[in-house]
Amino acid sequence: MNDPTPQDAPALRRRNVRFAAVLGLVAVVVYIAFFVIKGMG
Amino acid sequence: MAHHEHTADAAHHDEKPHGITRWLTTTNHKDIGTMYLLFSLAMFLIGGLFAMVIRAELFQPGLQFVDPGFFNQMTTMHALLMVFGAVMPATVGLANWMIPMQIGAPDMALPRMNLFSFWLLFFAFMLLLSTLFLPGGAPASGWTLYPPLVLQTGNAFPVAVFAIHLMGASSIMGAINVIVTIMNMRAPGMTLLKMPLFSWSWLITAYLLILVMPVLAGGVTMLLTDHFFATSFFNPAGGGDPVLFQHVFWFFGHPEVYIMILPAFGIVSEILQTFSRKPIFGYEAMVYAIASIAFLSFIVWAHHMFTVGMPLAGQMFFTLSTMLIAIPTGVKVFNWTATMWRGSLTFEPPMLFAIAFLFLFTIGGFSGLMLAIAPADFQYQDTYFVVAHFHYVLVPGAVFAIMAAVYYWLPKWTGHMYDMKLAKFHFWMSTIFVNVLFFPQHFLGLAGMPRRIPDYATQFADWNMVSSIGGFGFGLSQLLFVYIIFKTVHSGEKATAAVWDQPTGLEWTVPSPAPYHTFDTAPEVK
Numbered sequence: 001m002n003d004p005t006p007q008d009a010p011a012l013r014r015r016n017v018r019f020a021a022v023l024g025l026v027a028v029v030v031y032i033a034f035f036v037i038k039g040m041g
Numbered sequence: 042m043a044h045h046e047h048t049a050d051a052a053h054h055d056e057k058p059h060g061i062t063r064w065l066t067t068t069n070h071k072d073i074g075t076m077y078l079l080f081s082l083a084m085f086l087i088g089g090l091f092a093m094v095i096r097a098e099l100f101q102p103g104l105q106f107v108d109p110g111f112f113n114q115m116t117t118m119h120a121l122l123m124v125f126g127a128v129m130p131a132t133v134g135l136a137n138w139m140i141p142m143q144i145g146a147p148d149m150a151l152p153r154m155n156l157f158s159f160w161l162l163f164f165a166f167m168l169l170l171s172t173l174f175l176p177g178g179a180p181a182s183g184w185t186l187y188p189p190l191v192l193q194t195g196n197a198f199p200v201a202v203f204a205i206h207l208m209g210a211s212s213i214m215g216a217i218n219v220i221v222t223i224m225n226m227r228a229p230g231m232t233l234l235k236m237p238l239f240s241w242s243w244l245i246t247a248y249l250l251i252l253v254m255p256v257l258a259g260g261v262t263m264l265l266t267d268h269f270f271a272t273s274f275f276n277p278a279g280g281g282d283p284v285l286f287q288h289v290f291w292f293f294g295h296p297e298v299y300i301m302i303l304p305a306f307g308i309v310s311e312i313l314q315t316f317s318r319k320p321i322f323g324y325e326a327m328v329y330a331i332a333s334i335a336f337l338s339f340i341v342w343a344h345h346m347f348t349v350g351m352p353l354a355g356q357m358f359f360t361l362s363t364m365l366i367a368i369p370t371g372v373k374v375f376n377w378t379a380t381m382w383r384g385s386l387t388f389e390p391p392m393l394f395a396i397a398f399l400f401l402f403t404i405g406g407f408s409g410l411m412l413a414i415a416p417a418d419f420q421y422q423d424t425y426f427v428v429a430h431f432h433y434v435l436v437p438g439a440v441f442a443i444m445a446a447v448y449y450w451l452p453k454w455t456g457h458m459y460d461m462k463l464a465k466f467h468f469w470m471s472t473i474f475v476n477v478l479f480f481p482q483h484f485l486g487l488a489g490m491p492r493r494i495p496d497y498a499t500q501f502a503d504w505n506m507v508s509s510i511g512g513f514g515f516g517l518s519q520l521l522f523v524y525i526i527f528k529t530v531h532s533g534e535k536a537t538a539a540v541w542d543q544p545t546g547l548e549w550t551v552p553s554p555a556p557y558h559t560f561d562t563a564p565e566v567k
Contacts, residue, residue, distance in 0.1 A: 016150040016221050023217045023251055031255035034289065038263075038274060 057557040068152035069557060070137045075454070076159055077134030078447075082523065084126030084166065085440075089516050091119035096478075096512035098495050099505050112495035113181035118173070120184035124301070125208050126166050128435065131443045132304040133158075133215050136243045139450065140219060142548040142555060143237045145228025145564045150221035158214040165207035172197035183493060185290055186261065188275040188283050192268050199269070202261045209254040216250035219243050228547070230566035234328070237546050238321060241328050242307025245335045246300050252339075253296040260289040284349050291342035299338045301435065302402075303331055305442030306373060309395045312449050313377050315544040316392035317384030323376040330369035330376075337366045347418045356415035363413035370406055374399065389541070390464035394445035397437055397472050405433030408483065423493075426486025432479045437472070444471070444522065451526065452540045456554030457533030459525050467525060470518035477511030 057063065057072075064076060094115045098106050107115070137155065141148055149155045172179040177195020180186070194201070223244045227236070236244075263274040264286070273279025275286045306327075314321045321327060341363045347356060377399055386392070408430040412418050421427060452458050481504035486492075490501045497505065536553040547566070551559050 012225065016225055019221045019225060020151055020154070020217045023220060024213070027213045027217075027251050027255045030252060031259050034256060034259035035263075038285070 066156070068148070068156055070141050070149045070152070070155065071454075071555065071557065073149075073152075073155050073159055074134045074137030074139075077130045077137055077162075080159070080163060080166075081127050081131035081134055081443075082526075084122050084130070086519070086523070087170070088119050088122035088127055089519060091115045091122065092512060093516050095119065096509040099497070100509040101506070102497055102499050102502050104496055107495065109495045110181060111178065113183075113493065114173070114179040116493050117180050117183055118169075121169060121180075122166075123435070124184065124297070125205075126169075128301045128439050128443070129212065130162060132243070132246070132301070132439075133212075135239075135304065135308070135443070135446050135450075136215075136219055138454065139548060140222060140240050140243060141226070142551065142559055143240045143546055144223060144226065144231050145547050145560050145566060146222055146226035147558065147560050147563075149218050150226055151218050154214050155218050158211045158218070161207050161211040161214075165204045165211065168200055168207070169204040172200050175200065185294070186264065186286075187290070188264060188267065188286050191264060199265065202265045205261050206258055209258045212250050213254050216247035216254075219247040220251075228560065228563040228566050234325065235566060237307075238310040238324070238327055239304065239307035242303045242305075242310075242331055245331050246303045249296045249300050249303070249335055249338065253293045253300075256289060257293040257297075260286060260293065263289070284346070287346045287349060288343065291345045292339075294345065295342045296335070296338040298431075298434070299334060301439045303335065305398070305402075305439045306331060308442045308446040308449070309377065309398050310380075311546070312391045312395040312445055313380050313399075315449075315541050316387055316389060316395070317381045318386075318542065319380055319384045320545070321376065322379035322382075323372070326372055327376055330372040333369040334366060337362065337369070341366065344413055344415075344418070347415045348422045360413055360415045364410065367406070367410060374403055374406075387542070389448075390459075390461065390468055391445045391449035393465065393468045393472075394441045394448065397468070398441045398445065401433060401437030401441070401472075401475070405430055405435075405438055408433065421486060423491055424486035425482045425490045425492055428492050429479050429482035429486055432482070436479065437475050441471070441475075447526065449541075450548075451529055452536035453548060453553050453555055455530050455533070456536055456552075457529050457531075458536050458540075459529040459533055463521065463525055467518060467521045470521065471515060474511045474514035474518055478508055478515050479511070481505075481508045481511075 057069070058067070064072065067073065094107060095112065098104070098112055137149065140146075169179075175196040177197060180191065180194050180197050180201045182191035182194060191198070223236070223240060227233075233241075263272070266272040267274050267276055267281070271279075273281035275281045275283045277283070310321050310327060341359060343351060343355060343359045344363045347359070351359075381396075388396075408426070412421055412427065412430060448459070448464055485501050485504050485508070488501065490497055490505075538552050539549045540553060541549075547560075547564060548555070550564070
């Protein structure tokens with residue numbers, strides 16, 4: 001795990017992780033939404 | 042696109058770990074790309090073997106080799122392996138290898154998550170394949186997993202559902218990685234509208250993945266709770282509706298088709314411009330066409346289920362919205378043709394596969410338009426016409442584009458040129474046999490032969506025999522593909538950095554094979 005990667009640039013790393021978390025949250029919301037819609041219907 | 046002079050010391054940049062731990066712990070995008078591609082090749086061969094079982098059984102009417110239950114397991118596993126194990130991971134492998142190099146990034150944005158995505162996928166498929174050895178065998182309901190049929194699956198049911206969740210999670214993480222890489226890590230000057238079309242196609246594909254994979258996960262979770270926790274999402278006895286599953290599945294399933302084909306569009310765009318020695322005709326129109334196709338893919342899902350008894354307004358909406366897709370797709374086909382128009386064409390293997398894609402994918406597109414017409418679809422539904430349609434889209438469509446990509450970038454990956462004559466022979470064998478395999482299936486479908494059956498009426502015997510001969514020929518031809526790839530890894534004429542005649546893109550500015558680390562210092566794109 002010694003590859004030079006974006007992890008070497010902390011600011012970029014934080015931006016990447018934040019953006020990834022938002023996208024992950026979108027996926028979770030879509031997953032839950034179907035159950036909510038079915039529950040309402 | 043501006044070119045960047047790669048001045049870094051290649052020897053220093055080629056330091057890499059050795060041995061098995063390299064492959065288990067690597068976070069290098071090229072290593073992970075290679076693992077995805079090899080995994081995809083293995084699944085392509087196993088899924089292909091299942092297809093050989095299907096075609097052997099259908100060679101003649103009557104039951105020859107397998108019992109009907111096992112036949113259904115083969116059709117289901119063939120589809121699951123080819124869609125989720127072969128085509129999707131192949132495009133993810135290409136994305137891993139090429140996107141950082143095309144946009145001038147040192148690696149993917151989240152390298153550890155990248156490795157985790159791969160091993161999750163690997164584990165998912167080991168689980169799925171293990172169901173073949175469980176009592177009751179593998180899932181046999183078709184890849185669409187419709188209830189109530191799928192609920193009759195034996196011990197394999199929860200294992201398959203778990204495997205689908207894992208592969209969904211893997212795909213979502215892979216998609217997140219692609220989006221974050223492209224949005225946050227492009228080299229200075231690499232604006233979005235300067236990006237190569239392969240990277241563009243993957244950016245849009247990744248958004249599709251994030252929006253639809255959770256829908257599939259939701260659907261199969263509902264199946265699981267119906268089966269084990271007495272819920273009634275799809276059980277009419279408890280107030281549920283099995284048709285709801287079809288809506289949920291196809292809301293995922295139609296964009297899934299584009300998840301497989303959009304990266305293929307990107308690949309073909311790159312190859313046609315290189316071997317026509319002209320920039321792609323209508324670059325921005327190509328980007329907008331991909332985006333339009335992706336948007337439209339969300340509003341056409343019910344064309345897969347016209348026969349469930351939907352209202353006339355629904356039938357009209359889904360017919361018309363499906364036909365709308367022909368417009369951006371037509372733009373793409375026009376622009377590809379215009380790119381070749383008056384170009385200095387040469388016909389190396391990647392170009393041959395790209396041109397075959399253009400013709401044969403379009404055949405699949407046209408039969409798709411026939412299927413989009415609701416009243417006509419009542420005739421075609423569940424026949425071999427549908428099988429012919431989606432195989433034209435997926436085999437000489439997506440799979441040919443992946444093979445084109447391998448022949449295009451293999452010298453960049455290995456540093457060796459492959460045997461051109463052998464690769465051209467592979468192309469001609471594949472192209473001839475793929476048509477012998479799938480074209481007669483149009484006739485069978487129009488004559489009324491249902492899909493997913495191990496036996497059939499004798500009137501269908503002749504074309505089934507022809508189709509099976511095509512299948513065996515196509516299957517054998519792919520062994521040649523495997524041989525060419527592994528031979529190129531070890532030997533062959535040394536490839537130059539550019540490999541082809543003045544290709545455009547940052548990947549061609551680095552030596553061949555591409556150094557283990559590229560663009561530690563971001564290139565300047567003018």
